Amino acid sequence: MRNAKIRAVQYGCGKMSKVILNYLVDHGVEIVGAIDKNPAVVGQDIGDFADFGYKTGIIISDKADQVFDNCDADIAIVTIFSYMPEMYEFYETAIKHGVNVISTCEEAIYPWTTSPSETNRLDKLAKENHVTIMGSGMQDIYWINMPCLAMAGMNKIKKVRGVVSYNVEDYGLALAEAHGVGYDSERFERDIASAESLPSYMWNAAEAICSKMNWTIQSISQKSVPYTLDEDVYSETLGRTIPAGQVTGMSAVTKVQTHQGIDLEVECIGKVYRQDDGDMCDWEITGEPALIFSVNKPDTVALTCGTIVNRIPTVLDAPAGYITSEKARLITYPSYPLHTYIEK
Amino acid sequence: MRNAKIRAVQYGCGKMSKVILNYLVDHGVEIVGAIDKNPAVVGQDIGDFADFGYKTGIIISDKADQVFDNCDADIAIVTIFSYMPEMYEFYETAIKHGVNVISTCEEAIYPWTTSPSETNRLDKLAKENHVTIMGSGMQDIYWINMPCLAMAGMNKIKKVRGVVSYNVEDYGLALAEAHGVGYDSERFERDIASAESLPSYMWNAAEAICSKMNWTIQSISQKSVPYTLDEDVYSETLGRTIPAGQVTGMSAVTKVQTHQGIDLEVECIGKVYRQDDGDMCDWEITGEPALIFSVNKPDTVALTCGTIVNRIPTVLDAPAGYITSEKARLITYPSYPLHTYIEK
Incomplete structure (x- = not known):
C-alpha cells in the first residue's frame, strides 16, 4: 500500500x-x-x-x-x-x-x-x-473483462454475441451525420455502407476478448447497417423530425472467426433514441450451457x-x-x- | 504451463x-x-x-x-x-x-x-x-466475483442488492418441506420463520463480497419469507396441487450492514416454478451511477x-x-x- x-x-x-x-x-x-x-x-x-x-x-x-x-x-x-x-x-x-x-x-x-x-x-x-x-x-469492464469472466463458468463456448448502443444525440452533428441520421436508404448505402469505415468501438473490444481468451483471429470484417423506424422521431441535433423510413442511425456489425472455431459477432449501435430507449450492453454466449446476461441501460x-x-x-x-x-x-x-x- | x-x-x-x-x-x-x-x-x-x-x-x-x-x-x-x-x-x-x-x-x-x-x-x-x-x-463467478467486477466501474457504492432463485422441484421432498412448500401461512410462521435457520447460500456469498471489497461487517441477519401465488400450482415433488394462497416456497433475505456505510441485501428464493419461471441472478447496485445487471435464467x-x-x-x-x-x-x-x- x-x-x-x-x-x-x-x-x-x-x-x-x-x-x-x-x-x-x-x-x-x-x-x-x-x-x-x-x-x-x-x-x-x-x-x-x-x-x-x-x-x-x-x-x-x-x-x-x-x-x-x-x-x-x-x-x-x-x-x-x-x-x-x-x-x-x-x-x-x-x-x-x-x-x-x-x-x-x-x-x-x-x-x-x-x-x-x-x-x-x-x-x-x-x-x-x-x-x-x-x-x-466502458469497454474495459463491461465489454471485455466482464464477458470473459461470465464465460469462465461455461464448459464449451461456440459463439459470442454482444450488442451495445449509444444515443447519437449526445455527441453532436458531425457524429450524427457520420451515422447517416436523416439520410434515405440510397444515400446511406452510397455514402456510408459502401465507404471504407473506421473500426467500430466494438471491433477493438472483440479483439481484446480474443486476446484475453488466447484465441487467434482468422478473419475479421465489419458491415454498417442503417436503422429506420416505423414512426417519425424528432432529432434535436438535426433540429428536425426524421420521417418514418429515413435513417435514424446505424449499427456496425463486426464478425470475427477464430482459429479455435469460436465465432464472435459484436454490434455497436448509434442512433437517435426515443423516449424509453437507453444504452444497451447485452451478451449472449452460445455453448454449454447457453449464457445470456445484460447490463440494463448502463450510464455509459x-x-x-x-x-x-x-x-x-x-x-x-x-x-x-x-x-x-x-x-x-x-x-x-x-x-x-x-x-x-x-x-x- | x-x-x-x-x-x-x-x-x-x-x-x-x-x-x-x-x-x-x-x-x-x-x-x-x-x-x-x-x-x-x-x-x-x-x-x-x-x-x-x-x-x-x-x-x-x-x-x-x-x-x-x-x-x-x-x-x-x-x-x-x-x-x-x-x-x-x-x-x-x-x-x-x-x-x-x-x-x-x-x-x-x-x-x-x-x-x-x-x-x-x-x-x-x-x-x-x-x-x-x-x-x-455458481456463487464463485455469478454471485461474488462478477458483481464485484461490475461494481469496479462505479464512483460510489451505497447499497448492493442481489436476488437468486432455484426450483425446489429439482431437489427432492426434504428440501421442499424445509422450504414450507404446501404449508399454510400459520404453519410456515411457526415451523420455519420462527425457527432458527441455517445461513442461506447467499449469506455466505454476501460475506465473500464483503471480503473481496475489504468491507467489514457490523451486523448480519436473515429472515425467511413465504412465497404464495394467486393461482393453483402443481408440485411433482409433493405429488399434489398446491392451492392458491398456500406456500409454494420461501425466500431467505440476508441483510448486512458494513462499517463502511454500505448495505447489502441478498435474497435466496427456493420455490415451485411455474411453466415460464427460470433461475434468477439479478443485481442492483445503488450509487453513482446506479448499476443493474442480470444473468437471464442461468443454468445453475x-x-x-x-x-x-x-x-x-x-x-x-x-x-x-x-x-x-x-x-x-x-x-x-x-x-x-x-x-x-x-x-x-
Missing part, C-alpha cells in the same frame, strides 16, 4: 473530463495540471471548470510541455479523440515527460492491430521512459469515467510499455483512497 | 458428479478415483455411471482411504452436502492424503464466520499437508459444474490452506487442456 496521494494531469478538458475531475477528487487524487487548446476553457481554474465549488489554483493551460515540466505527475488522463493516429502526439508528450498514461480513446482499448505502428512506437517509448500506457473506459458516461479513475492503481503497478486492460491486474472498486490500492 | 494432465478423484457420486465427470473428460483431466457410499452406485465403472459410452476401469468405491492410497491425485472434487460440519470428515480425508480439494458445498464458498472451527482446522491441516482447499460453484447446475472444473488450475496454483474463491486468481474459461492453465 502506498501512503502518498496520486498526482494526476488532466489532458483534455471537455465534457468527460468534468466528470473525471470530480471522481478523482472523490477518491483522494491530487490534480496537479490541466491541459486543453480550447480558448473557451484555457485560463480557467479547474475548480470553476468542473464545478467543485472552490478554486484549486490549477489553471487549464494550452502549453502541455510547460504543464508537465512544472509538476511530478504519476499519471496523465488523456481524453480528447477516439482514434490512435490523432492521439499519438498527446501520448508521446506525456510519456516523454516520464508520466504514465490512461486514456478514454476508444481505439486505445486494444489498438495492436488497427493502429500497429502508433501502438508499437508508444510501447517502445513507454518502456524507454519506464512508464505504462493503457486505454480504458459515468461508468467510463468511473472505470478510468478506478483503473489508475493497476496502471501504476503494471510493467512499462503499452499494456492493454485485458492483460492488466483486475480492476477493483476503491472503497478507500485510490493511492492505497497501489501495491508496488 | 504444465504439460502433464491433472489427476482428479470424484468424491461423491450423485447427480452433480455426472455432469462434473463429463466436463473433466472434456477438458483433458484424468479421473483416477471415485468414491461414494450409496450401494446403488458402488462397484459401477464411472464410464457407465456418467454415460461416457465406454468403460474407464475406474470403479466407484466406498473405501475412501483405499482410493486415495492407490493413486497420486492432484485434486479431489468433493460434492455430497451443503454445510461444513457434515462435510468436515470428507475434506479431512482428502487433505490428510496430501490431495487438494475443491467443493460444491454451498457453505464452503465462504465459511470463515458461519463455521469458524471447521474452517480454521481445515486451513491448518491443509497448510501442514501443503495443499489448498476451496469452495466454488451446468454453471456450477463448469465453474468447479474451470476453477481447478487456480486451486492447484494457490498457496496452501483454506483459500476462498474471492481471494484466488481470476478464473478463466479453458480453451485448451485444463492442465495448460497451471502456472506453477
Whole structure:
C-alpha cells in the first residue's frame, strides 16, 4: 500500500473530463495540471471548470510541455479523440515527460492491430521512459473483462454475441451525420455502407476478448447497417423530425472467426433514441450451457469515467510499455483512497 | 504451463458428479478415483455411471482411504452436502492424503464466520499437508466475483442488492418441506420463520463480497419469507396441487450492514416454478451511477459444474490452506487442456 496521494494531469478538458475531475477528487487524487487548446476553457481554474465549488489554483493551460515540466505527475488522463493516429502526439508528450498514461480513446482499448505502428512506437517509448500506457473506459469492464469472466463458468463456448448502443444525440452533428441520421436508404448505402469505415468501438473490444481468451483471429470484417423506424422521431441535433423510413442511425456489425472455431459477432449501435430507449450492453454466449446476461441501460458516461479513475492503481503497478486492460491486474472498486490500492 | 494432465478423484457420486465427470473428460483431466457410499452406485465403472459410452476401469468405491492410497491425485472434487460440519470428515480425508480439494458445498464458498472451527482446522491441516482447499460453484463467478467486477466501474457504492432463485422441484421432498412448500401461512410462521435457520447460500456469498471489497461487517441477519401465488400450482415433488394462497416456497433475505456505510441485501428464493419461471441472478447496485445487471435464467447446475472444473488450475496454483474463491486468481474459461492453465 502506498501512503502518498496520486498526482494526476488532466489532458483534455471537455465534457468527460468534468466528470473525471470530480471522481478523482472523490477518491483522494491530487490534480496537479490541466491541459486543453480550447480558448473557451484555457485560463480557467479547474475548480470553476468542473464545478467543485472552490478554486484549486490549477489553471487549464494550452502549453502541455510547460504543464508537465512544472509538476511530478504519476499519471496523465488523456481524453480528447477516439482514434490512435490523432492521439499519438498527446501520448508521446506525456510519456516523454516520464508520466504514465490512461486514456478514454476508444481505439486505445486494444489498438495492436488497427493502429500497429502508433501502438508499437508508444510501447517502445513507454518502456524507454519506464512508464505504462493503457486505454480504458466502458469497454474495459463491461465489454471485455466482464464477458470473459461470465464465460469462465461455461464448459464449451461456440459463439459470442454482444450488442451495445449509444444515443447519437449526445455527441453532436458531425457524429450524427457520420451515422447517416436523416439520410434515405440510397444515400446511406452510397455514402456510408459502401465507404471504407473506421473500426467500430466494438471491433477493438472483440479483439481484446480474443486476446484475453488466447484465441487467434482468422478473419475479421465489419458491415454498417442503417436503422429506420416505423414512426417519425424528432432529432434535436438535426433540429428536425426524421420521417418514418429515413435513417435514424446505424449499427456496425463486426464478425470475427477464430482459429479455435469460436465465432464472435459484436454490434455497436448509434442512433437517435426515443423516449424509453437507453444504452444497451447485452451478451449472449452460445455453448454449454447457453449464457445470456445484460447490463440494463448502463450510464455509459459515468461508468467510463468511473472505470478510468478506478483503473489508475493497476496502471501504476503494471510493467512499462503499452499494456492493454485485458492483460492488466483486475480492476477493483476503491472503497478507500485510490493511492492505497497501489501495491508496488 | 504444465504439460502433464491433472489427476482428479470424484468424491461423491450423485447427480452433480455426472455432469462434473463429463466436463473433466472434456477438458483433458484424468479421473483416477471415485468414491461414494450409496450401494446403488458402488462397484459401477464411472464410464457407465456418467454415460461416457465406454468403460474407464475406474470403479466407484466406498473405501475412501483405499482410493486415495492407490493413486497420486492432484485434486479431489468433493460434492455430497451443503454445510461444513457434515462435510468436515470428507475434506479431512482428502487433505490428510496430501490431495487438494475443491467443493460444491454451498457453505464452503465462504465459511470463515458461519463455521469458524471447521474452517480454521481445515486451513491448518491443509497448510501442514501443503495443499489448498476451496469452495466454488455458481456463487464463485455469478454471485461474488462478477458483481464485484461490475461494481469496479462505479464512483460510489451505497447499497448492493442481489436476488437468486432455484426450483425446489429439482431437489427432492426434504428440501421442499424445509422450504414450507404446501404449508399454510400459520404453519410456515411457526415451523420455519420462527425457527432458527441455517445461513442461506447467499449469506455466505454476501460475506465473500464483503471480503473481496475489504468491507467489514457490523451486523448480519436473515429472515425467511413465504412465497404464495394467486393461482393453483402443481408440485411433482409433493405429488399434489398446491392451492392458491398456500406456500409454494420461501425466500431467505440476508441483510448486512458494513462499517463502511454500505448495505447489502441478498435474497435466496427456493420455490415451485411455474411453466415460464427460470433461475434468477439479478443485481442492483445503488450509487453513482446506479448499476443493474442480470444473468437471464442461468443454468445453475451446468454453471456450477463448469465453474468447479474451470476453477481447478487456480486451486492447484494457490498457496496452501483454506483459500476462498474471492481471494484466488481470476478464473478463466479453458480453451485448451485444463492442465495448460497451471502456472506453477
